[in-house]
Amino acid sequence: MLLAGGQGSRLKALTSKVAKPAVPFGGKYRIIDFPLSNCINSGIDTVGVLTQYKPMELNAYLGNGAPWDLDRSDGGVHVLPPYLGEGEKGSWYKGTANAIYQNLDFIEQYDPEYVVILSGDHIYKMDYAAMLDHHKAMEAACTISVMEVPWEEAPRFGILNVKEGDVIYEFEEKPKNPKSNLASMGIYIFTWSKLRQYLIEDEADEKSSNDFGKNIIPAMLGNGETMVAYRFQGYWKDVGTIDSLWDANMDLLDPKSGFDVYDPEWTIYTRSAVRPPHYTGPKAQVNHSITTSGCEIYGAVEESVLFHSVKIEEGATVRYSVLMPGAVVKKGAVVEYAIIAENTVIGEKAHVGESPKKGSSGKGIAVVAQDLTVGAGAVIPAEAMITKNVKGVKA
Amino acid sequence: MNDLHGILFAYGPSPAMRELTQIRNICSMPYGGRYRLVDFSLSNLVNAGVTDVGVIVHSSYQSLLDHMGSGKDWDLSRKRGGLRILPPFGYSDRRIRQEYRGRMDALAGVYSYLKDIKQDYVLLADADLAANLPISEIFEQHLRSEADITAVCSTKIDVDPQDSNFFTADKHGWVTGVASYPFSANGQTSLEVYIMSKDLLMSMVDYAATHNTPSLGEVLLDMRSRVRIATYLHKGYAARIRSVDSYFKHSMDLLDPAVRADLFLPERPIRTKDQSNASTRYGSQVVSTNSLIADGCTIEGTVVNSILARGVRVAKGAKVENCILLQRTDVQEGAVLRCAITDKNVVVSAGQMLMGSSSYPLVIAKDEIV
Numbered sequence: 083m084l085l086a087g088g089q090g091s092r093l094k095a096l097t098s099k100v101a102k103p104a105v106p107f108g109g110k111y112r113i114i115d116f117p118l119s120n121c122i123n124s125g126i127d128t129v130g131v132l133t134q135y136k137p138m139e140l141n142a143y144l145g146n147g148a149p150w151d152l153d154r155s156d157g158g159v160h161v162l163p164p165y166l167g168e169g170e171k172g173s174w175y176k177g178t179a180n181a182i183y184q185n186l187d188f189i190e191q192y193d194p195e196y197v198v199i200l201s202g203d204h205i206y207k208m209d210y211a212a213m214l215d216h217h218k219a220m221e222a223a224c225t226i227s228v229m230e231v232p233w234e235e236a237p238r239f240g241i242l243n244v245k246e247g248d249v250i251y252e253f254e255e256k257p258k259n260p261k262s263n264l265a266s267m268g269i270y271i272f273t274w275s276k277l278r279q280y281l282i283e284d285e286a287d288e289k290s291s292n293d294f295g296k297n298i299i300p301a302m303l304g305n306g307e308t309m310v311a312y313r314f315q316g317y318w319k320d321v322g323t324i325d326s327l328w329d330a331n332m333d334l335l336d337p338k339s340g341f342d343v344y345d346p347e348w349t350i351y352t353r354s355a356v357r358p359p360h361y362t363g364p365k366a367q368v369n370h371s372i373t374t375s376g377c378e379i380y381g382a383v384e385e386s387v388l389f390h391s392v393k394i395e396e397g398a399t400v401r402y403s404v405l406m407p408g409a410v411v412k413k414g415a416v417v418e419y420a421i422i423a424e425n426t427v428i429g430e431k432a433h434v435g436e437s438p439k440k441g442s443s444g445k446g447i448a449v450v451a452q453d454l455t456v457g458a459g460a461v462i463p464a465e466a467m468i469t470k471n472v473k474g475v476k477a
Numbered sequence: 478m479n480d481l482h483g484i485l486f487a488y489g490p491s492p493a494m495r496e497l498t499q500i501r502n503i504c505s506m507p508y509g510g511r512y513r514l515v516d517f518s519l520s521n522l523v524n525a526g527v528t529d530v531g532v533i534v535h536s537s538y539q540s541l542l543d544h545m546g547s548g549k550d551w552d553l554s555r556k557r558g559g560l561r562i563l564p565p566f567g568y569s570d571r572r573i574r575q576e577y578r579g580r581m582d583a584l585a586g587v588y589s590y591l592k593d594i595k596q597d598y599v600l601l602a603d604a605d606l607a608a609n610l611p612i613s614e615i616f617e618q619h620l621r622s623e624a625d626i627t628a629v630c631s632t633k634i635d636v637d638p639q640d641s642n643f644f645t646a647d648k649h650g651w652v653t654g655v656a657s658y659p660f661s662a663n664g665q666t667s668l669e670v671y672i673m674s675k676d677l678l679m680s681m682v683d684y685a686a687t688h689n690t691p692s693l694g695e696v697l698l699d700m701r702s703r704v705r706i707a708t709y710l711h712k713g714y715a716a717r718i719r720s721v722d723s724y725f726k727h728s729m730d731l732l733d734p735a736v737r738a739d740l741f742l743p744e745r746p747i748r749t750k751d752q753s754n755a756s757t758r759y760g761s762q763v764v765s766t767n768s769l770i771a772d773g774c775t776i777e778g779t780v781v782n783s784i785l786a787r788g789v790r791v792a793k794g795a796k797v798e799n800c801i802l803l804q805r806t807d808v809q810e811g812a813v814l815r816c817a818i819t820d821k822n823v824v825v826s827a828g829q830m831l832m833g834s835s836s837y838p839l840v841i842a843k844d845e846i847v
Contacts, residue, residue: 109755335758343755350753352753356747356749358509358510358747359784359785360769360770361732361768361769366765368763369759369761370761372755373770378734
């Protein structure tokens with residue numbers, strides 16, 4: 083069960099028209115491709131995707147699930163929006179646990195032994211089958227995937243305190259004085275009969291905020307259920323903010339980041355654009371970047387991630403930036419430390435973003451939202467969040 | 478458009494392709510970095526709303542089958558109709574060993590399939606044509622003109638006359654003369670794309686069988702006084718690929734933005750099998766100019782005036798110029814390639830130098846290690 087209803091408000095302009103899981107990532111993908119590909123690569127062929135916020139593009143993207151081999155006659159991908167029942171009873175998904183509760187019937191029709199709860203806003207590759215093996219071996223009611231984070235960062239996470247054998251005895255949300263550095267990754271495996279019982283009890287409690295982290299997990303711990311931590315090693319990133327989204331894109335360019343989307347044994351599947359191969363023009367300069375179908379590069383590109391059908395005209399320069407599908411950078415324009423969303427046009431000699439100043443802590447990423455025009459000669463400073471057309475400046 | 482049925486010819490041998498078609502039919506020849514030639518014909522039909530397509534094959538068609546699969550990438554995997562592969566012995570167990578002598582022979586070989594076509598009109602086309610044809614428009618013209626046959630022609634395509642049909646037409650586009658495999662070009666070149674009624678097609682197949690005329694051109698020649706043939710002049714780019722020379726030349730045509738604009742129209746996209754490759758990675762200090770490069774490549778050296786298919790690697794210090802590198806070609810450190818066509822999985826070891834010429838490009842067969 084993939085929780086994909088999040089608004090992703092910290093991504094601001096990038097989620098003004100789409101839910102966070104549908105935000106383009108890494109040249110060819112959308113964020114949701116990662117958990118979906120993990121599912122099919124782990125042998126999970128029945129996936130419910132819980133949608134709520136701006137679902138149109140996400141629904142269209144998922145379609146019948148064919149790009150992920152999830153177009154099945156038995157199982158496959160199912161989009162699960164909130165709904166009204168008899169007597170117009172029903173509501174929006176009140177919390178993560180309520181979202182699953184509202185779809186009890188969906189899960190029941192498959193009568194599973196185990197349910198994996200995933201979120202649609204993390205970038206990572208993980209074999210859920212290995213995690214399930216661990217869950218079975220430990221005879222756990224719930225297994226939570228964790229990763230070791232630097233101690234100084236632990237207060238930003240949901241921390242799991244464990245005893246021998248990584249058995250969880252306590253869950254602390256953003257503890258000031260952490261007792262452990264094992265952070266929850268928001269990936270849970272439950273024995274379905276147990277989860278079902280706790281979801282029903284939680285729903286009956288009017289005071290509950292119907293959330294896995296706040297209610298279900300503490301309730302299970304309180305009742306002495308066997309809860310275990312499953313240690314994950316490898317690349318994992320929450321791309322919930324502009325800086326982390328930019329960072330994760332840049333990690334694709336850096337072999338040392340440990341993030342590899344080229345592993346033939348663990349393909350990340352996606353709905354690909356139907357465009358011809360990319361073209362590098364007679365004076366193109368492409369360095370340390372990734373590009374894909376439909377791109378036309380006549381200018382200079384350095385340390386950047388280009389999505390499909392991006393056009394960079396002669397004399398334009400793109401550095402340390404992420405250009406989403408269909409973005410155009412006109413002659414002589416400069417784009418640096420920026421994220422340019424879909425189909426936005428950067429006018430001639432405009433300048434978007436700036437290199438971070440020495441000693442500054444943030445990346446200062448400038449963002450221009452989708453379907454906009456930045457006029458010729460306009461200057462967009464670092465950290466700007468552009469959501470309206472910007473007029474050109476007469477030379 | 479549910480009144481038109483597509484029949485594609487994908488049976489012909491092509492000895493002039495040398496090593497490149499030893500393992501495949503010309504129609505599944507990789508072209509333009511991520512396509513196979515058959516993608517153009519299939520996409521043209523699908524873009525016009527055609528839902529039923531039969532593909533006539535005869536030999537070395539495994540690679541074509543692998544590529545087309547169920548037809549799902551062209552939306553041709555249907556409950557009713559959709560893509561049908563028509564191999565030689567599909568409808569009879571006559572062990573005719575020889576190849577089809579011509580298109581009429583091929584059509585006779587799938588006679589039962591033709592009989593069951595539900596649509597009133599049929600489009601016949603060779604599947605080795607690279608062109609983006611507006612089939613809807615051509616079909617509309619066919620219906621409006623009340624022609625018996627509409628032949629799609631070009632005045633720009635570069636072909637071997639002795640391997641082509643030509644039509645001379647009056648100013649209204651009505652065909653006045655047919656030249657089949659002449660010594661020199663004569664009139665508009667047929668792109669070998671024809672629209673006619675199913676009834677006329679069936680009577681042509683019967684005629685060919687009784688008169689022992691296996692070639693479509695000959696049948697048209699015989700029938701020209703009894704049927705009204707109209708031409709449709711296609712003004713966009715078109716290429717027919719039958720030899721290594723024409724393959725090399727017409728691949729390189731794609732480096733011209735005007736040719737790409739003609740072939741890859743956003744409103745009529747050329748679809749192909751989805752391979753889920755990741756993006757292409759460029760290293761530092763790379764040169765990549767005037768080149769068409771598919772996804773999943775790793776480029777750390779120099780690539781100039783070339784076409785790279787999916788998953789090609791060009792290592793540091795390697796130099797690739799005027800080349801066509803097919804899937805997963807591995808050019809190792811310091812190797813130099815000029816005017817070469819490398820088939821799938823070719824490895825060019827470190828330091829090797831391979832030079833062809835643009836009039837006689839070097840061809841390296843699939844899986845070879847140089």
